[in-house]
Amino acid sequence: MIVDLPNTTISKVSKQIIQIREQGGVVALGRVLTLVIETDFEGIEPAIKAANDASREHPCRIIVLADDNSNSAQNAKLDAQIRVGGDAGASEVIVLRAFGEAASDPESLVTGLLLPDAPVVAWWPDEAPAKAADSAIGRIATRRITDAASQKDPHAFLTQLANTYTPGDSDFAWTRLTPWREQLATILDQPPYDKVLGVEVTGPVDSPSVDLLAAWLGIQLGVEVNLIRTPADDQKHGLVGVKLKRASGDIEIVRNEPGVATLIQPSQPTREISLPRRSLRDCLMEDLRRLDPDEIFGKIVTRSFKETTPRPTVTAERKATN
Incomplete structure (x- = not known):
């Protein structure tokens, strides 16, 4: 089941989720976490596919926040889509497409949609923020997942990650190992x-x-x-x-x-x-199995990739x- 909400607000999206649950009982309770995915428009479907597959092991609410990389105030709007049932694996998927200034405050877009009393995991499948823990979404997340292999300069990103590492940071380059x-x-x-x-x-x-x-x-x-x-x-x-x-x-x-x-x-x-x-899917499933900091990864990246490290x-x- 897919419900489109063009030119909407977060309040309307939240009300629609409640309405779907009350009318059809499609959205099951018992989600264990909220997975927030930040990407661009092209990255929406690959990220949803991986998250849906991973949700069969980790039932969750998936919020995909994508923007058009535009700062145009003239085109500022928010389009939303809710996917439940067979279109959402063992999860419920909320896709937020933010245009122009509507994308300027990511935290406010997702805060009203988070599951109460459930941990938040942030995932950047493509370009990651300079310091994940200080980003708008990273500040509200227990775990923050990046992918060095998707960055413009993977090796420089490891150095950046080492210099900005905060417990709870993780990277698919490590999970693949x-x-x-x-x-x-x-x-x-x-x-x-x-x-x-x-x-x-x-x-x-x-x-x-x-x-x-x-x-x-x-x-x-x-x-x-x-x-x-x-x-x-x-x-x-x-x-x-x-x-x-x-x-x-x-x-x-x-x-x-x-x-x-x-x-x-x-x-x-x-x-x-x-x-x-x-x-x-494999990498995401593994990273969602543990919500505590990966101490081994933290030790490896901080001891080996800082700018002064041989x-x-x-x-x-x-x-x-x-």
């Missing part, structure tokens, strides 16, 4: 338990996840990490490989095709493991093997 971190932790939990002497991380020059994985390994293992850059990742296959150097023989995970990686270990047969690149050794680009 969960399968890699799990695989590496599992490998190191197996005998012969040799000390790792050095690490090589290989991946696209434009991938902030490569930098974060290198930083995590360097801090956790206390070793030097050598970054090997491949050309920019047009097809978004992500990380290419990790090599752990040990006296008993190197361990290597190499992903030369999407979704599948090769695990090479001394004295063991080479085998393939599932290592797909994570979708927006960077891992970078080897010149090489051609991708896939």
Whole structure:
């Protein structure tokens, strides 16, 4: 069910939601949080699709706030759309399209639509504010999710994030690493338990996840990490490989095709493991599972990406093997 409310107000939107609930019982209660998404008009549908899928695990109210990037007072207006039932997954979706001056105060647009006594999560799938915690929407959020890979300069954004980090900040560049971190932790939990002497991380020059994985390994293992850059990742296959150097023989995970990686270990047969690149839905579902600050992410980003922090050794680009 989709209800369009052109040239409306937040008060009218709120009343319409109550009316839908009273008339049809379509909007179920029991939402666990409010997810506020800030994007532009082009980003509305991809963000809603990911949020709807994630809502099947985390029932929530989704508020999508999009503006036309215009400051024209002449065209100032607010168009709204309410989606419930089959058009909203396990959530209820409120889309706010703000034009001109109507977009000048994002906080006032969403405050009247927040679920009472429920945590607020803010997500910027595209361009993120300079300091998420101080932005209009970030100030009312318990968790703030950005995506360094969607920024104009992903590496500069990591530095910016390190210098402005506030507990509760999170980034999909880190969330995409969960399968890699799990695989590496599992490998190191197996005998012969040799000390790792050095690490090589290989991946696209434009991938902030490569930098974060290198930083995590360097801090956790206390070793030097050598970054090997491949050309920019047009097809978004992500990380290419990790090599752990040990006296008993190197361990290597190499992903030369999407979704599948090769695990090479001394004295063991080479085998393939599932290592797909994570979708927006997967990343969002994981970040919504915890509303407390991610202390590990906070430590990694603040200790490794501030302007005065030494960077891992970078080897010149090489051609991708896939």
